[in-house]
Amino acid sequence: MLSSPADFLPGLALALAIGMLLGVERGWSMRGEKPGGRVAGIRTFGLIGLLGGLIGIGLAGPSQILSLLLGGGAIAALLLGYRGDMLRDDNVSATSTIAAILTLGLGASATTGHMALASVGTGAAVILLASRRGLHQALQLxxxxxxxxxxxxxxxxxxxxxxxxxxxxxxxxxxxxxxxxxxxxxxxxxxxxxxxxxxxxxxxxxxxxxxxxxxxxxxxxxxxxxxxxxxxxxxxxxxxxxxxxxxxxxxxxxxxxxxxxxxxxxxxxxxxxxxxxxxxxxxxxxxxxxxxxxxxxxxxxxxxxxxxxxxxxxxxxxxxxxxxxxxxxxxxxxxxxxxxxxxxxxxxxxxxxxxxxxxxxxxxxxxxxxxxxxxxxxxxxxxxxxxxxxxxxxxxxxxxxxxxxxxxxxxxxxxxxxx
Structure with a gap:
């Protein structure tokens, strides 16, 4: 069990920062879409990162079943949102949904003693997401x-x-x-x-x-x-x-x-x-x-x-x-x-x-x-x-x-x- 705020606050702060960082990148990439037209925006990504951090804390304590239910519910909500987006706009891109699920996992890693792994994974994810245009042009050539x-x-x-x-x-x-x-x-x-x-x-x-x-x-x-x-x-x-x-x-x-x-x-x-x-x-x-x-x-x-x-x-x-x-x-x-x-x-x-x-x-x-x-x-x-x-x-x-x-x-x- 975590006995004091000093035990969980650094990891939880990193989990929130991970969500916000990925949310900024996703929000910028999809800035042309109308409000409410995205499965997850900057605030939602921040909440997903925070939720991942709380899930990681729960997994290390007596609330493992509750943490697994929260994680499963969050993933199900993201998949349902993706399905609705696909049916509404014929948009089959799953990048944002997968990025949101990844944010959940990185947030959990940040509060389970793997802060370095979470940081490196976040950096790699942001670079990969931001390289969309360059990667597509490279494939065409x-x-x-x-x-x-x-x-x-x-x-x-x-x-x-x-x-x-x-x-x-x-x-x-x-x-x-x-x-x-x-x-x-x-x-x-x-x-x-x-x-x-x-x-x-x-x-x-x-x-x-x-x-x-x-x-x-x-x-x-x-x-x-x-x-x-x-x-x-x-x-x-x-x-x-x-x-x-x-x-x-x-x-x-x-x-x-x-x-x-x-x-x-x-x-x-x-x-x-x-x-x-x-x-x-x-x-x-x-x-x-x-x-x-x-x-x-x-x-x-x-x-x-x-x-x-x-x-x-x-x-x-x-x-x-x-x-x-x-x-x-x-x-x-x-x-x-x-x-x-x-x-x-x-x-x-x-x-x-x-x-x-x-x-x-x-x-x-x-x-x-x-x-x-x-x-x-x-x-x-x-x-x-x-x-x-x-x-x-x-x-x-x-x-x-x-x-x-x-x-x-x-x-x-x-x-x-x-x-």
Whole structure:
């Protein structure tokens, strides 16, 4: 039982706020209808939210049967109102009725100890309800290729991924099916988001936005997707700039992760990859200048819906690198030192830096640790260059030159350090 107002007032206030918020959105959306012509307006939604809160309080006490009767009666009244509205105006839209029933449930959640869930659910519901026009326009512009691309992504993320075991398999137990499939998930998701942005913003601008957002997850996946766009005859200037942006973002992200996970190595790492950052930044500025303004879209083909072929090939490559890393660990002792970290980080820089951060303080000299992080950054840049040349071939000279120059700028300090 709730012993004082402080026990129930916060949840009840949230339940009322939920009802009012959803009521404001519904009232605005249906502001053109005459008074009394709606099943539920702003006041009714507020009362429904409040009723949901009271039902939640009752369910936690001795009035469970009464609370269930109140909830059932409220839902029945809403359904009867919807039926009358449908018969009167031939209006078959059930959005407001379902929103009202949802408000009842969210209000009950607010007073049963799930205030965060109720708040998040309300925000999601308001955004979804307010997006009616945009969603309908998107559906009208959606093609069969778009639906097939979406279904492929759903298959990859929601069907296959949960079924895969999260255990090491194969030689050295180096192949984890679920982690390897995550490579396909990340690559496929970035490709799909990039495709959607290209349809919305245009091929060129969509490629640049995808690079900025996608490189936060995987600069290699962005490079692979950009190479696919170039191969298919997309906006070459923007796709090449996207490669440079992703590479530069990877370098800055690596420095940030070192500062957070291995701060003792920040100074030597900065000295090793600083020249690479300078070269990548200069090249990015040049490539962005090439694709500026309205000419960004000139002479480009419509974007092509992404497939999964390149993502699967990328996953196979990562599996090969994982096997090589496991072999190095087995051959060169526990942890494998700098060689294992360098090999393992070729496809995943974050993993290499995290591995360094997890090492005991005196496991490796600072010089070796710096090289262990700088080497996979170099290998990753060369890996992306190889992917770009393999997929786009000679159609991306500027991006290839950028990755090549960045690799050279990373290699030189490493050679000097080793000498």
């Amino acid at each position: 959606t093609s069969e290729a778009d639906i097939k691309a979406l279904l492929r992504l759903i298959l990859v993320v929601f069907v296959i991924l949960p079924l895969l075991p999260n255990v090491g398999m194969g030689p050295f137990d180096a192949l984890n099916p679920q982690r390897l499939w995550m490579v396909v998930v990340v690559t496929g998701a970035i490709s799909f988001v990039g495709y959607g942005l290209a349809r919305w913003l245009g091929t060129g601008r969509g490629a640049l936005v995808t690079a900025v957002v996608g490189a936060l997850v995987s600069s290699t996946a962005v490079t692979l997707d950009s190479a696919r766009h170039i191969r298919d005859g997309g906006a070459n200037a923007a796709a090449e700039a996207a490669v440079a942006i992703a590479s530069l973002e990877m370098l800055f992200r690596a420095l940030l992760l070192v500062a957070l996970l291995a701060p003792f190595a920040l100074s030597p790492i900065s000295a090793l990859i600083g020249p690479g950052i300078a070269v990548a930044a200069a090249a990015t500025a040049v490539l962005l200048y090439r694709c500026r303004g309205a000419r960004l879209e000139a002479g480009t083909k419509p974007p092509k819906a992404p497939g999964l072929g390149l993502a699967l090939l990328f996953a196979a490559t990562v599996a090969t690198i994982s096997l090589a890393s496991a072999w190095a660990e087995a051959s060169f002792g526990q942890g494998g030192g700098a060689l294992v970290i360098a090999l393992g980080g070729t496809a995943d820089i974050d993993a290499a830096i995290a591995a360094v951060g997890a090492l005991p303080p005196d496991a490796l000299p600072v010089r070796s640790i710096a090289l262990a992080i700088a080497a996979p950054i170099l290998f990753n840049t060369l890996f992306k260059l190889g992917l770009l040349l393999a997929v786009a071939r000679s159609r991306a000279p500027w991006a290839s030159a950028t990755l090549g120059a960045t690799s050279a700028a990373l290699l030189l300090p490493i050679l000097i350090k080793l000498s």
